[in-house]
Amino acid sequence: MLDIEIDGKTLQVPEGSTVMDAAHQAGTYIPHFCYHKKLSIAANCRMCLVQVEKAPKPMPACATPVTNGMKVFTHSELAINAQKGVMEFLLINHPLDCPICDQGGECQLQDLSAGYGGGASRYQEEKRVVVNKNLGPLVSTDMTRCIHCTRCVRFTQEIAGLMELGQAYRGEHAEIMPFVEQTVASELSGNIIDLCPVGALTSKPFRFSARSWEMARRKSVSPHDGLGSNLIVQTKHDRVLRVLPLENEAVNECWLSDKDRFSYEALNSAERLTQPMLKQDGKWINASWQQALDYVAHAFKDIAKDHGAAALGALTAPQATLEELFLTQKLLRGLGSGNVDSRLRQSDFALDGKLGGAPWLGMKIAEINALDRALVVGSFLRKDQPLLAQRLRQAAKRGCQVSLIHSADDDTLVKIFAKSIVAPSQLPGLLAQVVKSAAEQKGATVDAELAKVSVTPEAQKIAASLVSGTNAAILLGNFAQQHAQAATLHALAQQLAKITGAKFGYLGEAANSVGAYVAKAVPQAGGLNAAQILASPLKGYLLLQAEPELDCANPQQTLAALQKAATVVVMSPFKLASTLEYADVLLPVAPFTETSGTFINTEGRVQSFNAVVKPLGDTRPGWKVLRVLGNLLGLPGFEQNSSEEVRAEALAGQPEFVADRLNNQANGVVLNLSLSAAGLERVSDVPIYFADALVRRAPSLQKSLDAKQPRARMNAATLAKLGVAAGKQVKVKQGSGVAQMTAELDAGLPDNCVRVAAGHVLTAGLGAMQGTLTVEPM
Amino acid sequence: MLSQETLKKIDREIAKYPADQKQSAVMAALALAQEEKGWLAQETIACVAEYLGMAPMAAYEVATFYNMYDLAPVGKYKLTVCTNLPCALSGGVHVADYLKQKLGVDFNETTADGMFTLKEGECLGVCGDAPVMLVNNRRLCSYMATEEIDKLLAELKS
Amino acid sequence: MSTQQILLAGLDPNTGDQTWHLADYVKRGGYAALKKILSENIPPENVINEVKKSALRGRGGAGFPAGLKWGFIPKAYQGPRYICCNTDEGEPGTFKDRDLMRFNPHQVIEGMIIAGYAVGSERGYNYIHGEVWSLYKRFEEALDEARAAGLLGQKILGSNFNFELFAHHGYGAYVCGEETGLLESIEGKKGQPRYKPPFPANYGLYGRPTVINNTETFAAVPWIIINGGEKYLELGKPNNGGTKLFSVSGHVVKPGVYEVPMGTPFPVLLEMCGGMRNGKLKAVIPGGSSAPVLPADIMMDCTLDYDSIAKAGSMLGSGAVIVMDESVCMVKALERLSYFYFEESCGQCTPCREGTGWLYRVVHRIEHGLGKPEDLDLLNSVTDNIMGRTICALGDAAALPVRSFTKHFKSEFEYHIENKKCLVPPEVQREGSRIYVTPNRVPSC
Ligand SMILES: Cc1cc2nc3c(=O)[nH]c(=O)nc-3n(C[C@H](O)[C@H](O)[C@H](O)COP(=O)(O)O)c2cc1C
Ligand code: SF4
């Protein structure tokens, strides 16, 4: 520890602290622009100059290491003069257009200049003008306002992992820009808006909609991936106008992914369902809640009476709230049906009944940063869990060896130590090799099944890396969880973790993937799972917050089942055109901003939130609708008066973490390694902006590169074998469905694989995400 | 995009640096690419960046930071005259004016026949030889009195 | 006072272009120092000590004692360390390293190898100013010669010492002469200087401990090893050891590079250059364009060493002596220099990025008859706000000329502001040494 005195206040700080760190600890504010605690030190703005005893010149607090006994003066004449001088320089070329600047009211330059700026400017020459840059649909630029703090540049380089922005030219001509008119494609790009201390980078979707002081700020939780980023939702007149990160070091740090930040646009979408509707004689009519719910209650009762309760089933999105999930399963089970599931994209359920608890990350999120070895199995890492990927990126920078086995070779922007890319059918075999090799290296024994496997050098390298670590983790990504042999992958990963002493976890797919298990919105003994619910068409379906034709593993089968059903009840904030064909009742339930609720993230953290705006039109919170429905059905246990009561019932208390419900250990899984696929294997990703009902409707996200129409992607050998040219239209056939799309070269794919994205209307006619298909030139 | 010959020269530069520091060769690689192509188009910069395994923006930063990279086409001969103070004291500006008049172009302009582009340079590091100029970044010409300039232009034109 | 030369000894500017090869250098006694060290197994600390004793001060501008700098390399450090040579010579008026590299490249190589030996480094880079391409080519040839002779590479001269040396060329950025800008540039980035601390001795090239010295500094080392540090110190003045190269430009009869012992009186140097070309001496910038200008009378009393020039209110810097006679309008001269610093600012730190443009524009305005009486105070205040507040010394380099020109030649500036024309009558300002900044090189002027 070092002693330091700041403005007469003495304190002790750890070795390696800077004066800025010390000031922070002392509660002293030192003005700054370029300094940011999560970014490297640039010391270029010079705003933080302070006086240090014995130093002849003012020193930048952000870059000056504390030495023992140092005395710092942040408000001495020397310091203030230096700070004022810098402020004058910053302002001479600044347009001072605060009245028309979106940053007005939340601008660090504006705030500080009030304290430091002189009166009239002594600079009488013409001011610099800088042309604006096109950074894509999310970030708007006003580059003349830029003060060259390079926070945005450092962010893309250090946090997002690819230097998409740079400072080109030099001196006064320096400009922050992307390379050529390339827009910024990072899934974390919105953070540069927060980082920009002035109004040079602002939110394009938000532009000019309100002043910061006119908006209310409310806390919430992101309803997308398993991370559960903490949000500040800003509203005005009961409309969500902007979403910002709520800092939580343990979860999202101070970042948000673009989907967390910009999906709010969907909340104001024209596709919002704002009133209950019923289909009568093939026509949709508006209904009152009373009418609609009576209808549902009758329909379900009739089905139960005529066909048995087992003819009813519920599919819930894993992004629904814990309260909604809990009441849905309670309702179904109250009626006598165990057919409820929220693992809509899963295709292998062999783990059911064998798993010790809810599959989860296997560690705290923050522990990712401290890993020294990691193996990621089957994951479109960056696009599936952008901020978990970011943590792995930081870990890799600190020396963590990150390895990857997968069926596609997208750039993770994480420094990868070793990787092996194989066809989906080969994935279990590949993981088995790693297990075997690790066992050999550790002198552990393996099953007979594994003894047969022959180990490739790459698998051996991965195993050696894991074996040599002291803090390793094996992480199953979305692709592994959705894999046709998911249980085998799970069992192998579990074994590998045991052999290597590694942690073993799931990269949680959705905001409430864990919550769904905790709420029991997954089948228990005797109930049907999501695939079975759709495979054996039931008579009545309850769909909660889900759009099954886009959210399920096999859209073809899903549509067929729903079309055959007698009654399909849709509880959703939106009305999707294709839903109108099979649904019988549409019930407008609140999206996350219009209801209170709870998400349990992938580390088991229970995060509850309140409504931030009033429900739109006749929309009602889902939990209330379910409660009333329970009453109408005459079921016991539907007396809750608040979502808190529902939560307390679901969680049996108010835990911060649901540690006792989490368990990745499975017993008695039969390995299935001999998987041979005849024909072309489909590799499906769920592109980040197709992944759920909200992102699909956020116009700005839909304009970004990640939302481009699905293509049929193949490597050069596969293209050649099929006689298909990249850029040409092809017919992709799977089961009874056909989709026409453009063929694209993707050199990172294994032979005989065709990558076709799921979650998009273009591919919603196709079959299972896991399976084979054919491709024909047009 | 770049010729085998240029790539070979770039490889030679890469070999000067530790194996994990290929980016160190970017200045030389851009210079070689410029030598081959005449100037640095954005595709050329991207190509160099890819070859060295660095972000294209990082290569672009380098290309825009250093004076001798040409980000737009220049004439067959780029003539850079130093007009900084030490040179000016010994006729640097005078020579620049002479060249302007002879070629009929101003600084940063190219003659109509595409032969010459005239550039103003900062200190070339040979002030003692003033007036000095540089041809195509590589050939340094000292003591450029007007007769010397006439000779040089004649030589380049032939 | 001695007249001994140690850097350009035995080299004739007329034939020097032919006698740079290894064989010639060896004939002049070259590589004897390296051989001595390796054959006698002189411990690295002793090499550093010898350099310390010599009081050899960095010849790149700052004058920091070289031996002291080498001693900062952490002894216990595991992993590579680097030697970097600064031949980026881009400061207006400086061209001494060019002659050294042209006529005597092997002496630079030998100095670098010895430095490598002294600090336990196995790899070095010489960063060569991009505009003098022939030097880069020649240095590469010299390196090939040295490699072929077993002077570079593995097990040098049969010893256990390994050292590799490479040339890296610049491509037109003055700021890369700043040592950390240079390191960034070798790393393949923009040459934006780093904030210090940490200094290169701890965090240098690729984040490793690095010695970085000027070309001339390295070139002095072999002589010091052979003749001893004390001998070197005796060549100059206390605390100002050895000889120094001076690049003389401007209104002298024979501009060029002159090697004289430190402490040589300025008039002696002027004499060596053949005296003034035409007019009377008006002013001298003694240490490269960033050093404060000194009026003739002050300069004529100076001796050429760090301490004397500092006492006179300027800096010996890189030893670039820019000589101006009475035909020069000091406002024009300052305008051109201010333009240079404005043009060469790397743009990363606020005071320099914004301040250099401001300074230039105000001087430009004064030169063009648009100055205001308060402008001189404004210039002073802006330089106050730049100096000592930037990441690297380019900020100071831009400010010092402004301060010194307006201080020593205040009347010329005042005359310009009042009368909207030069105090030096146009007919006196020679066409052959016209100074100006091309209009519209800066958009908003
Ligand atoms: C803007 C700027 C330009 C510089 N240019 C050079 C240069 O061209 N050559 C040089 O040797 N040192 C130059 N220096 C000084 C170097 O930063 C550094 O002090 C020097 O290379 C150290 O070597 P020395 O101790 O041997 O002088 C420059 C410094 C600054 C601030
Ligand atoms: S002082 Fe100028 S050149 Fe030096 S770092 Fe700052 S902006 Fe760059």
Ligand code: FES
């Ligand atoms: S915050 Fe320290 S220099 Fe910018």
